[in-house]
Amino acid sequence: MIKGVLLDLSGTVYEDDKLIPGALEAIEPLHASGFPVRYLTNSSRIPRNKILSRLQGMGFTVHAEQIFTAPAAIQDYLREHSLTPWLLIHPDIEEEFTEFHGQSPDAVVVCDAEHAFSYENLNRAFRLLIDGASLLAVGDNRYFKQAEGLSLDAGPFVRALEYAVDCEAIVLGKPSQAFFHAAVAQLGCKPSEVLMIGDDVYSDINGALKAGLKATLVRTGKYRPGDEGKIVEPGASVCDDLLEALRDFQA
Amino acid sequence: MIKGVLLDLSGTVYEDDKLIPGALEAIEPLHASGFPVRYLTNSSRIPRNKILSRLQGMGFTVHAEQIFTAPAAIQDYLREHSLTPWLLIHPDIEEEFTEFHGQSPDAVVVCDAEHAFSYENLNRAFRLLIDGASLLAVGDNRYFKQAEGLSLDAGPFVRALEYAVDCEAIVLGKPSQAFFHAAVAQLGCKPSEVLMIGDDVYSDINGALKAGLKATLVRTGKYRPGDEGKIVEPGASVCDDLLEALRDFQA
Numbered sequence: 001m002i003k004g005v006l007l008d009l010s011g012t013v014y015e016d017d018k019l020i021p022g023a024l025e026a027i028e029p030l031h032a033s034g035f036p037v038r039y040l041t042n043s044s045r046i047p048r049n050k051i052l053s054r055l056q057g058m059g060f061t062v063h064a065e066q067i068f069t070a071p072a073a074i075q076d077y078l079r080e081h082s083l084t085p086w087l088l089i090h091p092d093i094e095e096e097f098t099e100f101h102g103q104s105p106d107a108v109v110v111c112d113a114e115h116a117f118s119y120e121n122l123n124r125a126f127r128l129l130i131d132g133a134s135l136l137a138v139g140d141n142r143y144f145k146q147a148e149g150l151s152l153d154a155g156p157f158v159r160a161l162e163y164a165v166d167c168e169a170i171v172l173g174k175p176s177q178a179f180f181h182a183a184v185a186q187l188g189c190k191p192s193e194v195l196m197i198g199d200d201v202y203s204d205i206n207g208a209l210k211a212g213l214k215a216t217l218v219r220t221g222k223y224r225p226g227d228e229g230k231i232v233e234p235g236a237s238v239c240d241d242l243l244e245a246l247r248d249f250q251a
Numbered sequence: 252m253i254k255g256v257l258l259d260l261s262g263t264v265y266e267d268d269k270l271i272p273g274a275l276e277a278i279e280p281l282h283a284s285g286f287p288v289r290y291l292t293n294s295s296r297i298p299r300n301k302i303l304s305r306l307q308g309m310g311f312t313v314h315a316e317q318i319f320t321a322p323a324a325i326q327d328y329l330r331e332h333s334l335t336p337w338l339l340i341h342p343d344i345e346e347e348f349t350e351f352h353g354q355s356p357d358a359v360v361v362c363d364a365e366h367a368f369s370y371e372n373l374n375r376a377f378r379l380l381i382d383g384a385s386l387l388a389v390g391d392n393r394y395f396k397q398a399e400g401l402s403l404d405a406g407p408f409v410r411a412l413e414y415a416v417d418c419e420a421i422v423l424g425k426p427s428q429a430f431f432h433a434a435v436a437q438l439g440c441k442p443s444e445v446l447m448i449g450d451d452v453y454s455d456i457n458g459a460l461k462a463g464l465k466a467t468l469v470r471t472g473k474y475r476p477g478d479e480g481k482i483v484e485p486g487a488s489v490c491d492d493l494l495e496a497l498r499d500f501q502a
Contacts, residue, residue: 117370123403126394130401142415143377150381152374156411164393164407 002214004036004187005249006180008198009051010043011145011221012242017054018147020220022243024059030249031061036187040180040196042070042139042173042203044111044154045090068183070138070173071096074109077136077172083107086133088125088157090114110161110169111138112154122157129165139173141203145222174200175207184213197245201227209233216245253465255287255438256500257431259449260302261294262396262472263493269398270309271471273494281500282312287438291431291447293321293390293424293454295362295405296341319434321389321424322347325360328387328423334358337384339376339408341365361412361420362389363405373408380416390424392454396473425451426458435464448496452478460484467496 007013013023030037039062041051048069055062071093078085078100086105087097090113097109108125129135140155158169173179184194191212198204199221208215215236217227228238239245258264264274281288290313292302299320306313322344329336329351337356338348341364348360359376380386392404409420424430435445442463449455450472459466466487468478479489490496 113370115370117373119364119366119368119403122368122407126403126407127400130394142417143381149378152370152377152411152415156373156377156415159414160403160407160411163410164403166393 001193002195002249003193004038004184004189004195005030005246006038006040006183006187006194006196006208006213007242008174008196008200008204009039009041009055011199011223012197012204012218013039014054014058015145015221016147019058020241022241026242026246028060030246035249036189037066038183038187039067040174040183041068042112042141042154044069044071044093044138045114047093047096048072050092065186068179068186070179071111073172073176073179073182074111074136074138075100077170078107078109081107083134083136085109085136086125086128087111088113088116088121090116105133107134107136108161109136110154110158112141113157117152117157122160125161126164129161129167135161135165135167135169137169137171137173139203140169140171140175141200143222145199150222174203175210177207177211180208180211180213184211197242199223201230205236206230206232209235218242218245252444253446253500254444255289255435255440255446256281256497257289257291257434257438257445257447257459257464258493259425259447259451259455260290260292260306262450262474263448263455263469264290265305265309266396266472267398268305271492273492275310277493277497279311281497286500287440288317289434289438290318291425291434292319293363293392293405295320295322295344295389296365298344298347299323301343316437319430319437321430322362324423324427324430324433325362325387325389326351328421329358329360332358334385334387336360336387337376337379338362339364339367339372341367356384358385358387359412360387361405361409364408368403368408373411376412377415380412380418386412386416386418386420388420388422388424390454391420391422391426392451394473396450401473425454426461428458428462431459431462431464435462448493450474452481456487457481457483460486469493469496 084102089111137158141153196208205215335353340362388409391406447459456466
């Protein structure tokens, strides 16, 4: 019944630059057997080529086109709509946006900017938005897990700007249906034949369910006891980790 | 019918350190005739004694006890509930919170911290909140007017933390009913006998109406065309400025 799998990365496959125990043993047999797998991440602190080399360095047989990142979805949207962005993003992914430089920005792009979320930058974004710029966001994830603890993701800053301006952001990563469906299409499956696995009950699980996919919440990464109760639609399961979540798909 | 007046400060009486034209001529006759007037502000970038000396320097016959500030309401709440705060506030008002220093904070206090709204500080606040600390906020004002343009107020950062943690802030300044009613009680009036005048349609106008007061929105400060349409209850009027709003109360 499940013909393809979508995997979240941070908190599901790795945390910072460390593999989550069991992730390689759980996933690599699927790659080896040719089972359709794609990676779907809202992470926007490191560029896509670094995500690829990190995964390959960890031992995964993965190719660039198997990784769907929310910043890449934003780049597609900027091109399609001929928008000039003002970037509230992490300095490490600026290289991905070099083609979009221009005067008179008509869009504010919000990724997980980390320390670039300064009052000065948020105020600049606010002033562009209240003058009519569009608000494009990588996601509305609340927080994620780092070695040192939970840390704020882009979502709270997106909500701050939405509230200040009384507007609604266009979210281009998870939980956007278009983002899930782009990956599902590349898998060659129908949404109902695809399982999304992740540690974020809002973006990964509720987002996938709303987009018509199946979903499994793993108790790794940012998972906190009680997250199961935040699943809003039927069709989800909960597993300890990727090993348990992918047990039925091993050849 | 109106026996007392509450006045917002920033954007209504002054902007930065400049009087809004007509404000002195509108208010000072009320002070001279003994008409009950109090000032009610969520401003938290300067301490209350500086607000007092600013007003006196502008020519107002005003005393300390006539000024109700949201940071003072937070201090009262901390004392009443024996809370130890972690402060996300502007460095210029730290002097007002010296009595509250302590280890193991069990409350996060959010005022208009301006440049102290760094990623690092917001993350620190987030981690305390997700571990169970209470969130106390000066207000939920979206923005205010400075000489250089509109600037983000505390509200968007309060919403960011509420969203990150899935909690609700205790707002102790406007639009809190308790804050309005404390000033109304000092006026010796019933709420329905008091007129609140301000430039913030949410905190000043809708807040006052919900607390049972009358309200007048002035088209100064942060006012933007269309704000009239955001008034959610009957009982409000709209005036160009304080001169027009207070015309009927001149001796």
